[in-house]
Amino acid sequence: MNQTGRPSFLHLAHNKLLSDSARIRGEKAILSIAIVSFLIHLALIYLVQWGWVSLPGGAELLSNPIAAIYTPFSFILLYEVYLLIYYLPKSITTYISKQYEIITLIVIRRLFKDLSNLSLTSDWFKSNYDLQFTYDLLTSIVLFFLIYLFNVQSRRRYARIPEGGLQVESVQRFIRLKKTIATALVPLFLVLAVYSFGHWALGLIPATGSDLLSFKNINNIFFEQFFTVLIFADVILLLFSFFHTDEFHKVIRNSGFVISTILLRISFSVTGLLNTALIVAGILFGLLILLIHNRFEKHLSEQPQSA
Secondary structure: OOOOOOOOHHHHHHHHHHOHHHHHHHHHHHHHHHHHHHHHHHHHHHHHHOOOOOOOOOHHHOOOHHHHHHHHHHHHHHHHHHHHHHHOOOOHHHHHHHHHHHHHHHHHHHHHHHHOOOOOOOOHHHOHHHHHHHHHHHHHHHHHHHHHHHHHHHOOOOOOOOOOOOOHHHHHHHHHHHHHHHHHHHHHHHHHHHHHHHHHHHHOOHHHHOOOOOOOOHHHOOHHHHHHHHHHHHHHHHHHHOOOOOOHHHHHHHHHHHHHHHHHHHHOOOOHHHHHHHHHHHHHHHHHHHHHHHHHHHHHHOOOOOO
């Protein structure tokens, strides 16, 4: 509320974009689009195979009906990005967990593309596609387990009264900052999604493809740019967190989450085993940081309060 008693622009924009009703509407819309996109992609694959349609690019995604699952999964991933923004003002650990879930779903989505390119021969470990499928298969299991452990740790709470106390006004300012960042990320997320997809689609057209930046990997479209934005958002949150806490273990936790996000962003720049290693390292680092932070919290909660 502003001084006149009317809702502020931030309050109105946040309620419009990130309210529970907006989340439910977005979920229904994305699920409808995902189903329709799956049917369209499947129809295109069969039209190309029957020779009725000829497309200049995207052969990897038009060679096998299994690859049609890639498209609805992409829209589900976009909804997961929205949920990441939705949870940002509510809980930092949930927000970070959503980052980990998104990168894991990207690996799962890549599996569907890998499946359509498998060469079932005795020379399994000599084929790049088969090796990538093996890496992604094992990585998805490891990531799933790491996220489970992270969520278990993120729900641990230890009752204690911090020395000096946390000023309510300071906490409220920090929450308002998180709401401002989240509200700004929604239109930015939409612009990035439209631009990335449009840029890639135009690159498939021979007449324009030479003039546009070509994406090395279709799996990186949008998410490579979005994780760059998340790094800046995380750094801003880290800097402003100093205004309401100077506890060492909390500062290290917040700094560690930024490093974790950076490792996930770097993973988009490489392929193969190094890509999966960076993803696992990023999530494992965040988990260890949270685990040690919780040990600090437990230790402090067991200390007798000074008079």
